[in-house]
Amino acid sequence: MAFSDQFRAWKIWNATGRQPRYVDLSQITSTCKDMAASVETSLQRPAWLQGRYLLVRYEDLAHNPEAKATEIYRFVGLEMEDRVRMWIAKNTNSNVSTSSEWNYKFSTTRDSKVTAESWRLRLSFDIVRTVQILCNDTLALLGYRQVHSAAELRNLSHSLVEHRIFQPVT
Structure with a gap:
């Protein structure tokens, strides 16, 4: 079954609460x-x-992006620059109401805590x-x-x- 068909099946399941027979759970x-x-x-x-190897859970990164990014930088032997810290602060604490919906959908700026949940x-x-x-x-x-x-x-x-x-x- 094609990906688009599987995606459609999942959307139907989510909307109706009824699992279609052809939903592939093996993946x-x-x-x-x-x-x-x-x-x-x-x-x-x-x-x-x-x-x-450093295990990073998405939620840990989303809820505390600067601290987790600092940990990742240290792990790979780099020091995080201030401009990276500023970029993280700017791009993980976005207020959606200040952006148009269209721009929001196509941007990488989000409130990471909200997105994670x-x-x-x-x-x-x-x-x-x-x-x-x-x-x-x-x-x-x-x-x-x-x-x-x-x-x-x-x-x-x-x-x-x-x-x-x-x-x-x-």
Whole structure:
């Protein structure tokens, strides 16, 4: 099935709450297994990964972009310049109301904290529950909390990301 057909099927599922028979879930399962294998390998801290692997969760970067970027720069042996810090501040703390909708869609300027949580308002609970079932081990390994209802999914005052510190492989 073509990508556009799969995308259409997911949109129908999200809009109606009914999973179409032809939705292919194998890519999700495969991606989660590959991701878990990568993380598990890094947690064993093999010599061949020393100085070459730093696990970064999207939410950690989105919620604290300057600190996480500084950590990444240090990991690769660079010092972050002030102009990079200014760019990060400018491009991760955007106020959407100051931009036209058209410009916003095609820009890279966002409020990264809001963007990191926006899926919780856009995806149906049924889709989220399905992904949680398929990727349970991977989500737990990475410190993501599961939701058990649509209300819990939509409650943005409750974080679904556990505080975790992933040390670089050194």
